[in-house]
Amino acid sequence: MQVRAFRLRVAVFVAAVLILSAFVFSAAAGAHNVSKRDASFVESNQGPAIAAFVYLGAKHMVTGYDHIAFLVGVIFFLYRLKDIVQYVSIFTLGHSVTLLGGVLGGVHANPYMIDAVIGLSVVYKAFDNMDGFRRFLGFEPNTKVAVLIFGLFHGFGLATKLQELDLAKNGLITNIISFNVGVEIGQVLALTAVLIALGVWRTQSGFLRQAFTANAVLMTVGFVLVGYQVAGYFVAA
Amino acid sequence: MVERSLQKPEYLERVQAPSKQAIAKATGIALAVALVILFTAVLPAEYGIDPLKTGAFLHLTDLAKASGSKMAAKAEPNAPIGARPVAAPAGIYTAQPGIFKIDSEDLSLMPSEGVEIKYHMQKGAGMVYSWKATAPVAFEFHGDPDNKPNKDYFESYELNDQAGFRPFQRLVHRALHRHPRLVLGK
Numbered sequence: 001m002q003v004r005a006f007r008l009r010v011a012v013f014v015a016a017v018l019i020l021s022a023f024v025f026s027a028a029a030g031a032h033n034v035s036k037r038d039a040s041f042v043e044s045n046q047g048p049a050i051a052a053f054v055y056l057g058a059k060h061m062v063t064g065y066d067h068i069a070f071l072v073g074v075i076f077f078l079y080r081l082k083d084i085v086q087y088v089s090i091f092t093l094g095h096s097v098t099l100l101g102g103v104l105g106g107v108h109a110n111p112y113m114i115d116a117v118i119g120l121s122v123v124y125k126a127f128d129n130m131d132g133f134r135r136f137l138g139f140e141p142n143t144k145v146a147v148l149i150f151g152l153f154h155g156f157g158l159a160t161k162l163q164e165l166d167l168a169k170n171g172l173i174t175n176i177i178s179f180n181v182g183v184e185i186g187q188v189l190a191l192t193a194v195l196i197a198l199g200v201w202r203t204q205s206g207f208l209r210q211a212f213t214a215n216a217v218l219m220t221v222g223f224v225l226v227g228y229q230v231a232g233y234f235v236a237a
Numbered sequence: 238m239v240e241r242s243l244q245k246p247e248y249l250e251r252v253q254a255p256s257k258q259a260i261a262k263a264t265g266i267a268l269a270v271a272l273v274i275l276f277t278a279v280l281p282a283e284y285g286i287d288p289l290k291t292g293a294f295l296h297l298t299d300l301a302k303a304s305g306s307k308m309a310a311k312a313e314p315n316a317p318i319g320a321r322p323v324a325a326p327a328g329i330y331t332a333q334p335g336i337f338k339i340d341s342e343d344l345s346l347m348p349s350e351g352v353e354i355k356y357h358m359q360k361g362a363g364m365v366y367s368w369k370a371t372a373p374v375a376f377e378f379h380g381d382p383d384n385k386p387n388k389d390y391f392e393s394y395e396l397n398d399q400a401g402f403r404p405f406q407r408l409v410h411r412a413l414h415r416h417p418r419l420v421l422g423k
Binding site: 134135212217224226228 | 264266270271284286
């Protein structure tokens with residue numbers, strides 16, 4: 001019985017590390033960007049296309065490893081459904097405001113810098129999960145405020161990427177709202193998968209020890225994202 | 238199951254909060270591993286930046302060459318249909334390293350509609366194009382350099398304003414130092 005539990009623990013740990021490092025390798029595949037085929041659809045589209053934009057939003061979120069990495073960090077130590085819903089709602093509120101406001105107001109930002117901040121948000125949350133802020137600063141910055149602020153940046157990143165494409169004015173509001181709804185659907189799908197994996201892992205007695213390592217891996221992913229985007233900024237300049 | 242009894246607080250109480258040293262060490266390791274991943278894999282594969290030559294060793298820089306930088310991708314709105322190695326033709330061309338990008342596109346034009354197909358190319362790069370129309374279209378083929386002498390500067394290579402009604406096909410080879418633009422339609 002002991003041996004079995006130990007083996008299971010090892011297996012879950014290895015699986016978790018593999019899943020997290022898969023984020024790193026998908027970074028190399030550039031999964032985050034709206035693919036060229038989807039981009040040419042968006043550019044040639046005229047008028048409202050609700051289903052297509054909902055789909056694109058959901059796809060963007062499910063394949064957007066940087067958003068998912070951040071959400072993994074946010075819900076890592078959240079156990080009650082009420083808390084999860086609360087935090088995810090705060091994140092959703094943040095990124096909806098800047099996605100809608102950014103596109104409709106035509107606010108541009110450098111996409112590399114925005115994505116670098118998103119990478120930094122992953123590092124921040126991983127450090128927070130390691131208890132780094134309480135240890136080094138003596139207090140933990142308000143997690144809800146941090147999630148809201150990073151949510152604003154995540155939405156701004158989405159808005160900047162959508163604006164790189166030539167969006168038709170015709171049906172713009174409908175399409176952006178559809179895209180945002182799709183983002184939420186994709187977020188729920190991605191979160192469900194993450195929660196199932198975390199749920200299994202948490203029942204293992206070694207979870208708390210492994211959690212520290214897992215957050216160090218998450219932080220690595222964040223640092224890779226920051227470096228990837230900062231390098232992109234200088235290459236494009 | 239010790240954890241079960243600890244589910245009450247919003248954030249689970251850490252049984253043994255990690256020490257400052259442990260956190261600093263983990264953060265340092267995370268940063269170091271990230272730098273190794275960046276310099277050995279991500280930068281060579283994404284941007285062709287290869288200071289440690291690991292990209293060349295693992296053939297990761299081929300990815301950067303095949304997809305081009307993000308900038309180049311943005312300047313070429315036509316999605317590549319497929320890219321496969323093609324032998325460089327002999328003649329006035331310089332052999333191009335790496336692989337060719339091959340695009341093809343079907344367009345429908347209504348009367349008085351037009352379309353411009355743009356490419357951003359390296360100086361001295363070659364381009365081969367052919368097209369076929371099923372109705373009379375006017376066309377023009379021109380290029381302009383990155384640093385134009387004046388705003389409206391361009392060099393026209395081909396112009397046909399009275400294309401008769403006949404399905405036809407053209408194959409034009411040019412060694413270009415410019416942005417070639419093929420304009421179809423009237």
